[in-house]
Structures are given as structure tokens and as C-alpha cells.
Amino acid sequence: PAKPASCRTMPQLGLLHRRVWTVLLGQFLRPPRVVCIRAVRSHSQVAEAVLTSQLKPHPEKPNFVLKTPKGTRDLSPEQMVVREKILNMVVSCFKRHGAKGLDTPAFELKEILTEKYGEDSGLIYDLKDQGGELLSLRYDLTVSFEVPFARYLAMNKVKNMKRYHVGKVWRRESPTVAQGRFREFCQCDFDIAGEFDPMIPDAECLKIICEILSGLQLGEFLIKVSDRRILDGMFAVCGVPESKFHTVCSSVDKLGKMSWEDVRYEMVVKKGLAPKVADRIGDYVQCHGGMSLLEQMFQDPGLSQNKQALEGLEDLKLLFEYLTLFGVAEKISFDLSLARGLDYYTGVIYEAVLLPTPDQPEEEPLTVGSVAAGGRYDGLVGMFGHKVPCVGLSIGVERIFSIMEQRMNMFGEKIRTTETQVFVATPQKNFLQERLKLIAELWDAGIKAELLYKNNPKLLAQLHYCENSGIPLVVIIGEKELKEGIITLRTVASREEVSRCQQK
């Protein structure tokens, strides 16, 4: 293999420190606000050309299919950039609200995870019994991190804590349901555990959802709010037998995706609810609005007589008051059709949905339903023998992630997958030593820099690499520069070049 000339004496470049380099490159190095460039693929033609022709497909093919497990995928550098941007936004909001980070293992003792989910446990990934404990991967539902969180609180006898948790969760989605849904995904949760005065933490959770969805600029959104006690009260008032609360609730939950007629059909024909009872439910669940609907429900002869429902209504009234102070009341809709996790939540429940924009019909693929959800679950930690009330939220980052991706594809946006600020180039042969010395100074000064891993790359190849990977600035060093003690700075976009004194 060719070696660089090592005999030529190198002139003293002078140790340029962080400050000097920063001043030198200052006006050119702007924070990387713009992630979208007009560049083409991340695997540049230049770099491709660097490959020698001796690379042939390996003769011995592996005797197995190269794939990721069913329902999972690799995240490409482009996807990682989008994901990182979203997660940074979400986590910085959680931190703005004083949350601490917490991490729990990817798997838990099976009995801890399944304690709550006899029904759905087929969706949990179990680890093979290799001797020792029976383990399962932590499972997404509404409660992915809440169960580990509850286990943590109970184990450590923690009585109050505001924490966030970002990590992967797994769901062994059955093949029939699996279209387009992943079995491994990222989840971002924020929860407030502790006994506090009513509705203050609950209101903060809703405020956080608003801040995140506004911050991500996903367009208009609405947060549907209700209360488990109002729902229970409503079912009781309508005459639903208590044994059918759960199944009727899961029908009501489908109202976002199905029409009321279809939901009514399911309740009456499939679940054997009296038509009169179903109609009474229909009167309620088609109601949604703000404070005025709430006032109206206080007047409702049925609900106002039901102790549970009345408690729920009073809490929601207080919640709306706080949300008004927080300046987000207009984003909130009291919605009696909201019926999530009936057997799990104990108080207020909420779910944020994106609204279709005027120029985007509702059938558009961008409509992805719920993007954030949560509620109050005062009973869960108690199941682990340590009673602590909790309220929390989960941001549907995977959905937000696909919306962002679709949008970028729609607008043909290209994403920079590196953050490199400066490229070190030379027009000369046998200049590897100078390039290596120069780039080390840049790295040591904290500047993000790259060069081509070739002894004698062509200048054009080096400049193409910058164009293709969106590097904004090139430091050029050659015989002329070395002799005069200068460097040439080239702005890739404008192709303008200036010379700067290299030494202090």
C-alpha cells in the first residue's frame, strides 16, 4: 500500500488552540440550525469512489436470511437525526418541569409484568427459561413504564417523585394486527407520584403535552379530557350492568375509529346491551366541549346525582380553572367518549390528537390518531404494597416520528446525518501529514472535522464529499499556504475563498 512521504520536514504550524480556531473560523461556523440540505445521498459518490475495485462479493454466502426480527427495524442515520431532534425536545420539556431521569432494566420478573395483564399477556415477549428467574421484556400498553416505575417506588419506598423515562419497549403484536405497527419502539413517559392537593400535577401533565406538541410544530391539536369516575357514573346512570362496564367501555373507546352507529351495533348485537341503554350512552358520548359542557353536565339530572360522577365533574372543573391559568384551556376538550384503560385509571384521563389542517383532508396518511395520552392511576403502586397516587403521560414519539418522516418525504427534504463543520482538504499530493496535523488541531479545539482517508485524494473528490454530506466549510492547505503561513477557507455553498493567517 502507498505510504505518505515522511521525509520532507514539516514547517512549524504553531499550536492553534480552541480560542484561536474558534476566532479564525468564527464567522463561518454557525450553529447547525438547518438540518436540511440540498445534498444527495449520505453515502457519497466520492466516498464510493474511494473504494478499490478489489472488493468483490464474498464467495461463501451465509446460510441464513439477513433480516431484522419480524416487526422490528434498524434506524438509519437519517431516521436517527429526526428521532434525536424529537427526543431532545421532549426531554428538555420534562426537565423544564423539574423531572428527574430514571432507568429500569429492559426486562422484569414475569410475574411483576403480568400481575396486571392476564388478558393481554400474549403480547408480552418472554425470555427463554435458561435456568433461574422467569423474565419478560417490558411491555407497552398505556403502562409500559408505569409498572416498572411503580415497582421502583414500592421497592425503594419512595413517596413522591417527578420522573421521566425514555427507552425502548416491546409488544409481540399478533401478525394479523401487525400491519405497519412495530414490535419494538421508543416510549417517553413523565409521571408525578405523590399525595398532593387536587389537580395541580394533573394540570401540569396537560400543560406539558401542550408544550411538547406546540414545540414540535405538528400543527393544530386537541386534548380530549374525561375522568374515569364520570365514565363509570355515566354507565351506571345509563343502566349498564356493572359486569359489562369493561366491555362497553372498550366499545366506546372505538368511537374515534368507528361511527356511533357501528359502536351501537357492537354494544347491542355483539355485547347484548339493551338498545335503550345504548341510546342513553349515545346521548352522552357524542358530547364534547369546554367549560360550558362541564356546567351542563353539572345540571344533568343523572350524573349530578351520581356521587362518583359528581366528584369527577368537580375535579374537571378545577382542572379547567388551572388550565386557563396555564393558558392552554382552548386546547382542551371535555369529551365523554374518551374511554381509555378503564380498569387502570382512577381519575382524570386524557388523549391528544392532531387535527387535520385545512389543506389536508382527514383521510390523509398524516392523520395518525393519538399522539400523547395519560391519566391518573392512584391504585397501581398500591398493588406492589406501597400506596402512592400517580398521574402521568406518555408521548407517542413513534407516531410523531412517522409524521415527521412523512412530511420530510413529502417536501423532499434531505437530512444531514453528520454535524461536521469543517473539512480538511488539500490540492497537493503527499500532504497527508499536514492534513492529519491540522485536523488534530481542529478536533482538539472542539471543532467537528473530517478528511478523506486517502493518501492522495483529488481536490474535486474532496469538495464533492463536502457538497454531498452538507459540510459547510473547507480548510484548504497546500504548498502555497504552507509557505505563506496561511490557510484558505472555502465556503462550500458560495464557493468563496478567503485566506487567513495560520499563526497567531
Next chain:
Amino acid sequence: PAKPASCRTMPQLGLLHRRVWTVLLGQFLRPPRVVCIRAVRSHSQVAEAVLTSQLKPHPEKPNFVLKTPKGTRDLSPEQMVVREKILNMVVSCFKRHGAKGLDTPAFELKEILTEKYGEDSGLIYDLKDQGGELLSLRYDLTVSFEVPFARYLAMNKVKNMKRYHVGKVWRRESPTVAQGRFREFCQCDFDIAGEFDPMIPDAECLKIICEILSGLQLGEFLIKVSDRRILDGMFAVCGVPESKFHTVCSSVDKLGKMSWEDVRYEMVVKKGLAPKVADRIGDYVQCHGGMSLLEQMFQDPGLSQNKQALEGLEDLKLLFEYLTLFGVAEKISFDLSLARGLDYYTGVIYEAVLLPTPDQPEEEPLTVGSVAAGGRYDGLVGMFGHKVPCVGLSIGVERIFSIMEQRMNMFGEKIRTTETQVFVATPQKNFLQERLKLIAELWDAGIKAELLYKNNPKLLAQLHYCENSGIPLVVIIGEKELKEGIITLRTVASREEVSRCQQK
């Protein structure tokens, strides 16, 4: 439940935007450089006091033990702060060198993971066969992310890529080995795939290790460097039968933990190596040094006659040349006892160790052995039918993490687990509304702010909360402030208070 007074009219506070708030609080809000405070526990006494006495242990105890799975642990908020700091340092270094992010699923098809590790596969966590594919959690060895990376490159026919990968890996460490070693841990890898001119990417990998270890201020360190071909050549020259290369190599690998006498005993008595052969190995593996040792080995009558060894020596010479240009050659030691992953690496190999500091004897718990390692593995991707040479490194963040933790414990440093900048307090009763409105303005201005979730907290309780959780600044609002249109800013540490005009 007590409600806040809602009848009193609130004076217009004026919408203070981000800029205004930032100016107002500017001189007080410094970047949170100092993570260590003199505060006590994160679960403050104040917040404890907020809990009502109605919280009793739940009567129905769970019928299972509350624990994390064997060999795993939760990361507390304190640990998360340390971890985040380390990971940020590591990732920003990877990005400084132009790396892209990549993520792969937590599990892979079992056959992909075990293709390479017949021997050790008992340490791999398998998922239960629930129908469908046989899966295993990605496995740590030296190659935790390299196998998924190789699979990714081969699947997507990628011919060159500089990527980093941060994530969890799992190793079903057998119980006897398990003392103090975790079965789930975080791993940070950086790899350069592609056909390039020799030793340029390899030198960059070593430069990166130096930057990270220096940046983390872990004390003095040394990177041992060798080459798989020199090792093979050395064994051949010494007269080791080729069938024993692997087992002799694993004996040599123990030289860090065992004396030469013990290693020699193992090779001769347990592995049946001729004593004369072992002694010849001993002459080599006790050598370490810089360029001069390298020159000496070029003169070695045995090694210099061995084609493989000579190639390795020539590459190392070039590597040292580049490392000198990078300004890190003095951190590198050519060490013939370095013998990692013989069946996996194909060229240069390296391993970074922390050196004991003068005031810290070598037997100290802070001595944790290898903190970073890597090498060239040109054959791995080819196993998946797509030949691409690779060189990479893995930062032992778990080890670095425990060093940092031990240090903090040693120096009694407390860690702030939140980043809250401002606390909103009031000395008055019935001031919840004003506090909520004020804190929403702070949040909307991007300022990290907290308040107590109580209708009428005592001022002392609020100030104690700030002291305990290290919040540096308090915004106080009361009748007086409201009437005069001002706010009072209190610096928690100095207890100094100033008044500021609240309106623009």
C-alpha cells in the same frame, strides 16, 4: 378538597415573553455547570411533609418479591445524571469525528448472533419460542454492536460508513462469575467501515479514545497496541502449533491479571505447551514500549522473517507516525502481551487502561482495568456475504460510570438530579392562581421552573425545598408584589433578595 380562592380578580400580570424573562432573570440564571451541591437527599423533607397522613401501607401485600431481575438494576436519578454526562461527552466526540448515529433492534435472529459464538452462546439471552422466529438479545462481548452493524452493512449493501451506536446490551453472566458484574449494561461503539488507505481510520480510532479519556478527566491512561498478525507471527516463531494459537492466546490475554509465572504454568501444565516454547513467548510478551521497541522488533531475527508479523510491524510503524501527528503518541504503548479476540480481529488491536495515580495504590478499587478497546476486523462483514473492512472501538462506559460514582462517593459529592433554575414561591395564602400563572410564563419562556403542588404551602417549606433540591433562584410573589407590579427575586445560596419590575 380545599380549593384556591377563585373570586378575587387578578391584576394583569402582562405577558412576559422569553426575552423579557431571560433579561429579568438573566444575571441569576447561569448555565448549570456545577452539578454538585451541598444539598441533602433528593426526596426532600418538605415534599415528604406534603404527604398527608392518610397514606398507610396497602393491606394486600403482593404475593411476589419486589426486585429487578438477577444481575440488573435500576438507575437512580443520581446515577442517571452521571451517566448522561458521560454519554454526552462520548457522543459529542463521535460526532466531532463525523460519525452518524445508527440503531438496531435489541434482539436479532438467534442464528445471526450465534454464527460467531458457538463457544460462548450460553451467555446469550434467548427469547422464548412463542411461535415464529428464534430470537436472542444482542450480546456483549467485544463485538456487541459489531454483529448488528455487520448485518446492517450487508443487508443494505453499504460499502462505507462511519457510525456510532449507544445502547443496552445483555450478557447472561453465569452466577459464579457474576460478582459485581451486570447482566444489562450500556455500550458505546464507534466504527469505520470501508476500504481506505492503511492506518488512517485506525489512527483516528486511537485518537478518539484519547480525546474521550482525556475529556472525562479520568486521570492518566495508556493505550496498549498490538496487531493480530504480529501475535500470530510471534506464536509461529516461538514454535506454538497452529492448533494451539487460540488457547495460548487466551492464556497470554490473562497477563494483566496474572503474573507471567502463572501464565507460563497454565500454558505448560494445563495446555501442554513445551516449556521452551513458553519461555520464548515469555521473552516477547514481557516487552512493551514505543517506536524504539517497534524498531527493535524489526531487527528481531524471528519476527522480521515472518511475512505476517512483518506486515503487522510495518502497519504499526505507520500508525505511530500518524499518532505522532495527532499528538497522542506518548499515550500509546506497543505491547506484545495484548492478545484480545484472536479469532475475530485481523489487524491492529488496542486496549486502554487507566494508570494508578501517585496518591492511589494499585490495589485501589479505582483500578478497573480496560476502559476502552477495539481493533480492526476485516472479516466479519464478509461472513454475511458482503466484504467490507472495518475498524472500531468500544468505550467501557459502565466501568467509567462506576469510577465516577466511586469518586463522587469518596469526595462526598452530592448530585443535583434536576435542572430547575427557578422556584415560584409565595408567602401568602390563597395565591395558587398567581403562582400557576407566573410559572406558566416561565415555562413558556423556556425557563426550568417548579412550585409545590399545594394550595397553601408555608414559605419556609418552599425555601427548604429549594435548598434541598439545589434550585438557585426563587421568584416570590405576594400581595405586596402584586400591588406594586413587581416580583422579588431571592438567591437561595446568599438569601439576598431584590425586587424587579414585573411589567415591561
